[in-house]
Amino acid sequence: MEETGLTVTDIRYYKSQPWGVAGDILAGFYCVATGDKTIRMDENELKYAEWVEREQIELQPDSNSLTNEMMKRFKEGFER
Numbered sequence: 425m426e427e428t429g430l431t432v433t434d435i436r437y438y439k440s441q442p443w444g445v446a447g448d449i450l451a452g453f454y455c456v457a458t459g460d461k462t463i464r465m466d467e468n469e470l471k472y473a474e475w476v477e478r479e480q481i482e483l484q485p486d487s488n489s490l491t492n493e494m495m496k497r498f499k500e501g502f503e504r
Contacts, residue, residue, distance in 0.1 A: 428473050429464030430457050441490045452490045454498075 425431060432455040443450035465473045481499040484492050 427466045427469040429466075430461070431459045432456060433458050438494060439490065450490055452494050454494070 434456040436454045438452040438454055440449050440451040442448070461475065463473050463475070478499055478501075481495050483496055483499065
């Protein structure tokens with residue numbers, strides 16, 4: 425909700441990975457968007473945010489990032 429203004433439910437932890445040089449952790453979660461689906465992007469937090477069809481998800485080739493992995497699983501039909 426902080427970055428996009430969307431309300432979500434059914435939040436499920438997927439996994440995490442080290443992030444950045446400060447010893448931070450990036451945690452990945454799947455969820456279900458509910459209510460108004462209008463994106464209200466916080467430009468201080470995100471470069472862009474948009475809804476796309478599953479088939480239109482663009483993956484980064486040769487990327488082992490957690491984000492790319494989660495997007496790939498979702499694109500291939502993973503639901504839960």
